[in-house]
Amino acid sequence: MTVEGWIRDHVPLAAASSAELRYERMVRQGAEDLPGVHREVDPCNPSDWVDGALIGAFLAGLGDAQRVLDVGTGDGWPGLPLARHVPEVVALDPSPRRVEVARANARKRGLPNVQVVCAPAEALPFPDGSFDGVVAGTAFEQCRDPLRALKEAHRVLRGGGRLAATFEDLAAQLRGPVEERAELYLDREAAVYRLVHRSLSPLREAEYELRFRAEDDLRRAAAAVPSVPSFVRAAGGPGLRPVAPDDPLLGIPLVERFRDLLLSARYFELRHRSPGEAAALVEEAGFRGVRVYGNPARLARDFFLGLHEAGVLPSLAPHMDALTRAFGRLYEALPAGKTSVFFLVARRP
Numbered sequence: 001m002t003v004e005g006w007i008r009d010h011v012p013l014a015a016a017s018s019a020e021l022r023y024e025r026m027v028r029q030g031a032e033d034l035p036g037v038h039r040e041v042d043p044c045n046p047s048d049w050v051d052g053a054l055i056g057a058f059l060a061g062l063g064d065a066q067r068v069l070d071v072g073t074g075d076g077w078p079g080l081p082l083a084r085h086v087p088e089v090v091a092l093d094p095s096p097r098r099v100e101v102a103r104a105n106a107r108k109r110g111l112p113n114v115q116v117v118c119a120p121a122e123a124l125p126f127p128d129g130s131f132d133g134v135v136a137g138t139a140f141e142q143c144r145d146p147l148r149a150l151k152e153a154h155r156v157l158r159g160g161g162r163l164a165a166t167f168e169d170l171a172a173q174l175r176g177p178v179e180e181r182a183e184l185y186l187d188r189e190a191a192v193y194r195l196v197h198r199s200l201s202p203l204r205e206a207e208y209e210l211r212f213r214a215e216d217d218l219r220r221a222a223a224a225v226p227s228v229p230s231f232v233r234a235a236g237g238p239g240l241r242p243v244a245p246d247d248p249l250l251g252i253p254l255v256e257r258f259r260d261l262l263l264s265a266r267y268f269e270l271r272h273r274s275p276g277e278a279a280a281l282v283e284e285a286g287f288r289g290v291r292v293y294g295n296p297a298r299l300a301r302d303f304f305l306g307l308h309e310a311g312v313l314p315s316l317a318p319h320m321d322a323l324t325r326a327f328g329r330l331y332e333a334l335p336a337g338k339t340s341v342f343f344l345v346a347r348r349p
């Protein structure tokens, strides 16, 4: 049995959304500082060229869009870097914390053409046909109802408007049929146990948040869990670590031992899609010309790392925008494959 299986059998659970349970608690969105979001772009950093090429792919996918909606922007990706190239960006996220961070990032980056709106993609607060482009960075798959979110994206696009979005390829990320990671930390009077369960078949992920009354034994149990570096941690949290079902520190024995102290339990569950399934869903929402490609960042990584090792990036700095945009246009040469992210483009007829 998995830890998830034990929790489902023994704990009364209340449904929540990924925005409430995961993104609202994150200190920061993204493993590293995103260039053009958390900090200025650095032409001496090869990974900034790679991210620039991904922005180039979004721009190529968008065509000549003037007003772009970024669905599930998190801290402002890709909306904020795009706002250097298109006249107007509306960035949207249902997590108030992410919205606050994205607004602060837009201010710090000096981007008055960005408006950040707090709302879910399933109920966009915009009139029909009010955008020429919709983008999303691995966000549609985090929605409670991705089909409804895509139908909303279709509704707010004008005829001929473009969709360009990255999706997480969970199957390409998993190392085995099931993966569980957990953490335990103290949050004022409560101890919080968090479990992330991901599986290949069915292709899904679920996250559980169990809050316990933090009595002495449980405080000691939390203190015994070593910290791991993780950007998805909460403030003060030790970070998620791989966990086996019988792990005495974080597995079934822990939740079983303290079940009488349980205060509340919430969860969310997401179905993930293969590139072909994602394309079918986008078509079902009304889009046409749906095409799926590999991760534009992958090709860019080899190329720009090569230029970095050859020591030529600093001399190319004045041409960074032009070169990364040109590189981004190559996305059409990348077949969808075994990369952790895929890139989808489509248009509203």
Ligand SMILES: C[S@@+](CC[C@H](N)C(=O)[O-])C[C@H]1O[C@@H](n2cnc3c(N)ncnc32)[C@H](O)[C@@H]1O
Residues within 6 Å of the ligand: 017, 018, 019, 023, 024, 029, 030, 071, 072, 073, 074, 075, 076, 077, 078, 092, 093, 094, 095, 098, 119, 120, 121, 122, 136, 137, 138, 139, 142, 143, 144, 145, 149
């Ligand atoms: C994986 S993060 C990606 C964030 C950002 N686009 C990036 O690439 O760094 C997914 C984002 O989707 C947002 N999200 C979750 N549910 C959503 C919904 N129903 N509508 C719009 N965004 C949602 C989350 O709050 C989170 O910021």
